[in-house]
Each structure stands twice: as structure tokens, then as C-alpha cells.
Amino acid sequence: MVGYLVFLTISAGLFAIFALGLNLQWGFTGLINFGHVAFMTVGAYTTVLLSSVGVPLIIAVILGGAIASVLGLAIGLSTLRLREDYLAIVTIGVSELIRLIALNEEWLTRGAFGVQRFPLPLGNYEPGLMGKIIIIGLLTLVGIFALTQLWLGLKNQWREATNIKGKSYQPKKPISIVIWGTIGFALIMTIYINGCIALSNYNYKAGLMLLVLLTLALIYWGLELLVKSPWGRVLKAIREDEEIPRALGKNVFWYKLQAFMLGGAIAGIAGAFYAWQLTTVFPSNFEPLVTFNAWTMVVLGGAGSNAGSLLGVIIFWAYDALTRFYLPRLGWFDSSQLGAFRIMVIGLILMILMVWRPQGILGKKEELTLGK
Numbered sequence: 604m605v606g607y608l609v610f611l612t613i614s615a616g617l618f619a620i621f622a623l624g625l626n627l628q629w630g631f632t633g634l635i636n637f638g639h640v641a642f643m644t645v646g647a648y649t650t651v652l653l654s655s656v657g658v659p660l661i662i663a664v665i666l667g668g669a670i671a672s673v674l675g676l677a678i679g680l681s682t683l684r685l686r687e688d689y690l691a692i693v694t695i696g697v698s699e700l701i702r703l704i705a706l707n708e709e710w711l712t713r714g715a716f717g718v719q720r721f722p723l724p725l726g727n728y729e730p731g732l733m734g735k736i737i738i739i740g741l742l743t744l745v746g747i748f749a750l751t752q753l754w755l756g757l758k759n760q761w762r763e764a765t766n767i768k769g770k771s772y773q774p775k776k777p778i779s780i781v782i783w784g785t786i787g788f789a790l791i792m793t794i795y796i797n798g799c800i801a802l803s804n805y806n807y808k809a810g811l812m813l814l815v816l817l818t819l820a821l822i823y824w825g826l827e828l829l830v831k832s833p834w835g836r837v838l839k840a841i842r843e844d845e846e847i848p849r850a851l852g853k854n855v856f857w858y859k860l861q862a863f864m865l866g867g868a869i870a871g872i873a874g875a876f877y878a879w880q881l882t883t884v885f886p887s888n889f890e891p892l893v894t895f896n897a898w899t900m901v902v903l904g905g906a907g908s909n910a911g912s913l914l915g916v917i918i919f920w921a922y923d924a925l926t927r928f929y930l931p932r933l934g935w936f937d938s939s940q941l942g943a944f945r946i947m948v949i950g951l952i953l954m955i956l957m958v959w960r961p962q963g964i965l966g967k968k969e970e971l972t973l974g975k
């Protein structure tokens with residue numbers, strides 16, 4: 604059970620990084636990217652191929668993110684001045700182009716045979732007592748950061764859900780806030796306790812889990828600072844109506860390009876963790892379904908909200924885990940039908956959500972007007 608929860612934590616963590624990149628592009632800037640997996644592909648292959656020839660892992664990851672950002676530059680220079688639907692079409696085509704290059708250029712990517720036996724982070728690390736204390740301490744810092752962000756988010760939700768009369772608050776939705784807070788606290792503590800158990804009985808997957816969570820915390824913190832800065836406010840203005848910031852003298856194209864490149868770099872970093880989790884990299888790992896899953900997470904949690912992206916990732920992987928284990932026990936479907944049914948249910952959930960709460964669970968309807 605501990606091992607499976609570690610796997611879920613790694614999967615949720617790397618897809619949270621992936622979804623945060625997409626949320627920056629679409630949720631905050633309004634750039635429709637249906638080929639987000641292309642950046643993950645570039646980041647994954649760059650990292651494993653460079654590390655295979657002796658480049659230190661940290662440098663390989665940075666270069667993977669940088670090359671993914673250059674891909675975003677190439678796409679953005681040719682499409683961001685056009686209408687949004689052109690960007691959507693081009694990104695789909697580029698993602699398939701990148702995947703087919705990885706499949707056919709065997710001299711570079713080893714084709715359908717995949718890249719195997721590449722260096723892994725902390726793969727040979729064998730911590731002693733002091734080493735285990737240090738890595739559990741790092742996990743504790745991540746847990747404290749997560750609890751702090753949860754508290755701040757709930758505090759803001761409480762303020763928005765209340766009316767102020769004189770000096771007293773008049774609660775409108777206190778029950779839902781308490782429920783979400785309880786669920787969030789329980790989830791964080793479950794991950795923390797399970798992580799401490801895994802790190803005390805250290806193996807490679809436990810170390811990868813810690814690296815994913817540390818990276819996710821840093822990226823989340825950095826994006827929160829950026830989107831609340833003047834730069835982030837310009838992105839939101841572009842998302843709503845780009846003519847307004849253009850009239851105020853802002854270089855709209857440059858801001859779009861920056862957001863697109865940064866989102867691509869973040870997806871490239873997620874690609875490195877994806878490769879390390881799989882331990883072998885094949886072109887078939889980067890199908891368009893990966894992008895669809897990321898869109899599901901962002902839309903479900905609430906576009907334009909970093910916390911919403913994390914919530915969407917958690918719900919998605921909770922659904923994936925529950926249906927993977929419990930649906931076969933019902934005996935309603937054979938193995939070939941089960942996968943299609945699970946995807947169909949996700950589509951149904953999104954349809955219901957679009958009717959019931961089009962801005963997503965944590966999205967703000969009064970702020971997010973992408974549907975106009």
C-alpha cells in the first residue's frame with residue numbers, strides 16, 4: 604500500500620507541474636494549446652539523452668526545460684499574431700510531429716526501442732540515519748508549505764464568501780469551506796505520513812517522490828508570485844481583452860510569448876520526471892491523450908487558479924485509482940471496454956461541470972470570462 608501511494612504521489616506531482624504550465628498558458632493568458640505534450644516530450648528526451656552521455660542530471664533537466672522553451676518560442680513567433688484557433692491547430696500538429704520524429708529518428712531517440720538504462724536521480728543513494736533525517740526534514744518543509752498555502756486559500760475563500768456588516772462577518776458558505784479544508788488537511792497529512800514511512804525505508808521511488816514534491820512546491824510558489832505581480836495582471840488583461848492592454852502601451856505579443864515559453868519550460872521539467880518515473884522512454888508514452896488529461900485537470904479544478912490545477916490533478920488521479928481497482932470487481936465490462944468507459948465517464952463529468960460550474964471548482968466566474 605505504501606508503494607502504491609508513493610506511485611500515486613509521483614504521478615500526481617509530475618502531472619501537477621505539467622498542468623501548471625498549461626494553466627499559465629491558457630488559464631492566465633488565454634492561449635489555447637492542444638499540443639502541450641510536445642513540451643513534455645522534448646524535456647523528457649533531452650534530459651535522458653544528455654544524462655546518458657555524462658551530462659549532470661541537474662544541468663540536463665535545465666537544458667530540457669530550456670529547449671522546451673525554445674520550442675515554445677518557435678511556435679509562438681509563427682502563430683501568436685494569428686487568431687487563437689490557429690494556435691490550437693498548430694500545437695496539435697507540432698505535438699504529433701515531435702512524437703513522429705522520436706519514433707522514426709532512431710539515430711537520435713532509438714525509435715520504437717526507446718531510451719533505456721539512463722541515469723536516475725538518487726538512483727544509487729543509500730542514506731544513513733542522518734541522511735534519512737535530512738530527507739524527512741525536507742519533506743516536512745514541503746508539508747508545512749502545503750498546509751500554509753491551504754490555510755491562506757481557505758482564509759481568502761472565507762473572506763469572499765462572507766458579507767461584512769459593521770465589524771462582523773455574515774457567512775454564506777462556511778460548511779463547504781470547512782469540508783474542503785478538512786479534505787485538504789487529511790490529504791496533506793496522508794501524503795506526509797506515507798512519505799515519511801517510504802523515506803524511512805528508502806528506495807529510488809521514495810527519493811523521486813521527494814524530488815517531485817520539492818520541485819512542485821518551488822514551481823507553485825514561483826508562479827503564485829508571478830501571477831500576482833504586475834506581469835501576471837497584464838496576462839489576465841490579455842486573456843480578457845487584449846485590446847485594452849495594447850491601448851495602454853503593453854506589448855501584447857511579447858507577453859504572450861513569455862507566457863507560452865515559460866509554460867513550455869515547466870512542461871519540459873515535468874517531462875524529465877515523467878521519464879524518471881517510467882525509467883524507460885518510448886514515443887508511445889507521449890500520445891495526445893496526455894494533453895487531454897492535462898486539460899481535464901485544469902478545467903476541472905478551475906482555469907486561472909494554480910490551486911485549482913492542483914485540485915484537478917488530485918481529483919483526476921483519485922478517480923483513476925478508484926476506477927482502476929473497483930470497476931473490474933463489478934464485472935460489468937471486459938478489459939477492452941473498461942478503458943473506454945473510464946474515459947467516457949471523465950467526459951460526462953466535464954459536461955456536467957460545464958453546465959453546473961463552467962469556471963471549475965476553484966475558478967472565479969466574475970474573473971474568468973474566457974467563455975465569452
